[in-house]
Amino acid sequence: xxxxxxxxxxxxGSDADYEFTCTPCSKDNIREEADKYCRECHEYLCxxxxxxxxxxxxxxxxxxxxxxxxxxxxxxARTKCHYHADRYIEMYCKTHDMVYCTMCIATEHRSCxxxxxxxxxxxxxxxxxxxxxxxxxxxxxxxxxKSLTVKQKQNLTAIEKQKEAIEGKLDETETKLIEHIRKLKxxxxxxxxxxxxxxxxxxxxxxxxSGRTTECLKQSTKQLHTIDSLILEQKFVQIMLMxxxxxxxxxxxxxxxxxGTQFIDFTVNRELTDIxxxxxxxxxxxxxxxxxxxxxxxxxxLKSTKEIxxxxxxxxxxxxxxxxxxxxxxTVLLTDFNNYKVKRLNTNDSVQCVFKLDSSPTSISCVSNxxxxxxxxxxxxxxxxxxxxxxxxxxxxxxxxxxxxxxxFCGDLWSSxxxxxxxxxxxxxxxxxxxxxQYEKSIFKSSVQHMAVTSExxxxxxxxxxxxxxxxxxxxxxxxxDSRLRCTEGVCVADDETVFLxxxxxxxIVMFNRDGNCLGELIGKDSGxxxxxxxxxxxxxxxxxxxxxxxxxxxxxxxxxx
Numbered sequence: 001x002x003x004x005x006x007x008x009x010x011x012x013g014s015d016a017d018y019e020f021t022c023t024p025c026s027k028d029n030i031r032e033e034a035d036k037y038c039r040e041c042h043e044y045l046c047x048x049x050x051x052x053x054x055x056x057x058x059x060x061x062x063x064x065x066x067x068x069x070x071x072x073x074x075x076x077a078r079t080k081c082h083y084h085a086d087r088y089i090e091m092y093c094k095t096h097d098m099v100y101c102t103m104c105i106a107t108e109h110r111s112c113x114x115x116x117x118x119x120x121x122x123x124x125x126x127x128x129x130x131x132x133x134x135x136x137x138x139x140x141x142x143x144x145x146k147s148l149t150v151k152q153k154q155n156l157t158a159i160e161k162q163k164e165a166i167e168g169k170l171d172e173t174e175t176k177l178i179e180h181i182r183k184l185k186x187x188x189x190x191x192x193x194x195x196x197x198x199x200x201x202x203x204x205x206x207x208x209x210s211g212r213t214t215e216c217l218k219q220s221t222k223q224l225h226t227i228d229s230l231i232l233e234q235k236f237v238q239i240m241l242m243x244x245x246x247x248x249x250x251x252x253x254x255x256x257x258x259x260g261t262q263f264i265d266f267t268v269n270r271e272l273t274d275i276x277x278x279x280x281x282x283x284x285x286x287x288x289x290x291x292x293x294x295x296x297x298x299x300x301x302l303k304s305t306k307e308i309x310x311x312x313x314x315x316x317x318x319x320x321x322x323x324x325x326x327x328x329x330x331t332v333l334l335t336d337f338n339n340y341k342v343k344r345l346n347t348n349d350s351v352q353c354v355f356k357l358d359s360s361p362t363s364i365s366c367v368s369n370x371x372x373x374x375x376x377x378x379x380x381x382x383x384x385x386x387x388x389x390x391x392x393x394x395x396x397x398x399x400x401x402x403x404x405x406x407x408x409f410c411g412d413l414w415s416s417x418x419x420x421x422x423x424x425x426x427x428x429x430x431x432x433x434x435x436x437x438q439y440e441k442s443i444f445k446s447s448v449q450h451m452a453v454t455s456e457x458x459x460x461x462x463x464x465x466x467x468x469x470x471x472x473x474x475x476x477x478x479x480x481x482d483s484r485l486r487c488t489e490g491v492c493v494a495d496d497e498t499v500f501l502x503x504x505x506x507x508x509i510v511m512f513n514r515d516g517n518c519l520g521e522l523i524g525k526d527s528g529x530x531x532x533x534x535x536x537x538x539x540x541x542x543x544x545x546x547x548x549x550x551x552x553x554x555x556x557x558x559x560x561x562x
Contacts, residue, residue: 022046027085036064042088092121166285173282184272192266199262206256213252216245295496297513302523303558308349311552315339321547321554322404323450324536325364325372327386332536332545333372334554335361342374342390349556355390357382363406363450365413367426373413375406381413381424396428404489404533407451409458410472416448421460421470434474443468443476450534452491452499454514459499461488467501469516478516485510490535492544500544502532509535509544509557522557529555 020034023043034044038053040062045053053059081087081101091105092098094114105115220242227235311319317338325333332345337360346352360377367373367383371393374382379401383393398415405416412431413424420435420443437443445464452459457469457477466481466488480499487504494500497514500522507525509532512518523529531549538545546555 020044022049023080024049027080036066038062038064090118092116092118170282188266192264195264199264203262209252210256213249217249220245298494298496298498299562300494300498300511300522301560301562302527303560305523305527305529305558306556307553308556309553310334310336310343310345310351312339312343312351312354315341318550319552320550321534322361323363323406323534324545324547324554325366326536326538326545327366327372328369330538330540331386332538333364333386334547335364335374337361337377338550342384344390349554353389355384359401362402362404363415365406365408367408367413373406373408375401375415377402381406381415396424396426398422398424403447404449405451405460407453407458409453414451414458414460416451416460418447420444421448421451421458421474423474432474434470437476443470449489450491452493454493454497454499459491459493461491461501463487463489467491467499480512480516480518482510482512482518484508484521489533490546492535492537494537495539500535500537502529502535502546504531504533504549507531509546 018031018033020037022030022032022034022045025032025046032046032048035047036045036050036053037043038045038059041053041059045064050064053062053064079089081089081104084101084103087101087103089099089101091100091102092115093100093105093109093112094116095112096109099118100109109115223238224242227238230238310321315336315338319339320337321334322337323335325335327333330347334343334345335341336343340357340360342355342357342361342364343351344353357374357376358378359380361374362377363375365373365375370386372384372386372390373396374384375398376382379398381396381398381401383395384390385393396413399422400415400417403416403418405414405421407414411426413426415422415424417433417435420433422433423431425431435443444460444462447463449461449463451461454469457471459467459469459480461467462481464481464487465483465485466479468479469477471477480501482501484506485501485503485508486506488501489504490502492500498519499512499514500509501512502509507529509522509529510518511520511522529546529548530551532546532555533549534547536545542559542561544557544559546557548555
């Protein structure tokens with residue numbers, strides 16, 4: 001609720017505009033036209049309250065005046081205090097320019113200047129001109145509040161429709177997901193049935209042979225019990241046949257045993273199930289204000305610099321902080337290219353914990369509040385959930401994993417390629433490659449490096465002399481270039497969308513505003529900054545974190561912000 005609105009005065013409002021209103025009824029926020037006035041009680045009375053007033057023993061001798069007497073100035077109207085209901089307003093405080101009862105003055109306004117009785121200040125303060133002006137202002141405010149009420153009701157109706165539309169999208173998404181899961185189930189069941197049929201085709205003949213062999217052995221056993229009754233020649237024939245049956249049975253058992261026991265099994269697709277178990281919602285629900293103004297452009301100047309150590313005792317190589325990522329909650333993650341690690345900084349700027357990778361990490365990007373994507377040298381993007389520790393999720397196959405540059409924009413992962421940008425969906429599909437503009441000219445002068453995101457664009461560093469801003473369709477919106485930048489590598493964006501670009505060979509950082517205009521050099525090579533590669537902006541602490549080529553420390557730039 002907006003500040004400064006007196007809720008009590010709004011409740012006291014009414015469509016009826018009476019010259020005098022009933023005092024007892026007003027205590028219940030009811031406006032009734034006064035018919036009489038009691039001089040002893042200092043109260044206006046409506047017709048109903050006049051009847052009850054006359055029935056009170058204490059009030060039977062009170063003299064009631066007609067409303068017409070009030071119009072002629074006979075009656076002095078008195079108003080009860082909002083804060084002390086048993087007292088009347090009798091005093092005026094000049095400091096607060098408001099009227100109060102004596103209790104208010106005694107408790108809250110003893111130190112105020114210009115405290116006087118109402119009768120001492122009313123003559124000089126109340127004029128017909130002031131009354132007329134107040135009436136006009138009240139009428140205008142009344143009209144404005146009514147207009148505001150209509151607007152807010154329309155806003156609420158629009159929000160309700162938006163809510164219904166989102167619910168429709170949720171239902172549609174749920175249906176698609178369920179249909180897709182059922183499709184996957186049908187495909188898996190088909191595969192199961194096919195493999196089962198294959199195994200069955202292999203086993204049924206074996207079972208059949210096994211049955212016949214069993215029957216032969218059974219017959220042989222029966223004949224052995226009666227062989228003594230046969231003549232010598234027949235004994236010889238039967239024994240030879242029985243030996244063959246035994247030999248065949250042994251051969252059959254050996255062959256079947258050699259093939260082993262067949263089985264059928266099912267392994268759950270963990271990457272698929274993890275998506276559903278790790279994710280907390282089907283999407284992000286956001287709110288905003290139509291026509292909301294962008295943050296005022298700030299001015300950044302150098303305050304001081306320092307270096308913080310990020311090398312661990314178990315690191316085998318000198319550190320090479322290829323990229324820096326800052327999560328919405330302030331968590332800072334570093335990718336150490338040489339030591340195959342993702343490192344996390346605590347609030348004291350010490351390395352708190354690490355995650356060992358199986359390949360060199362070239363870039364890292366925040367993809368949601370508690371999830372990051374790490375680009376690996378072996379042409380993979382590894383997704384992690386970030387809790388007390390980093391937990392591996394699934395991987396996405398990409399091209400050019402050895403190159404710097406990865407960011408999340410409009411639900412897709414933008415990754416640097418040899419001569420442009422490849423855009424991948426989170427389901428591993430290559431959505432598009434951005435190399436040429438609408439005139440088939442190359443967008444970038446040199447190789448693409450790190451990337452950062454503003455509210456409307458992706459800023460892609462061009463190693464030559466700056467960066468290019470692309471919209472979600474890959475269209476060039478503007479360029480940010482400056483001759484002082486040589487071999488542009490790192491980029492980061494402040495909350496007001498000021499852009500910082502660092503030059504690897506020029507050993508400096510140059511600033512641009514959201515419109516692409518150069519704001520000058522923040523820091524030059526004489527400051528001790530050598531071969532900067534990666535950057536991140538920390539708005540809470542007003543500083544830049546800078547990773548440099550093969551160095552065990554982060555370069556920290558504290559900023560003065562105006």
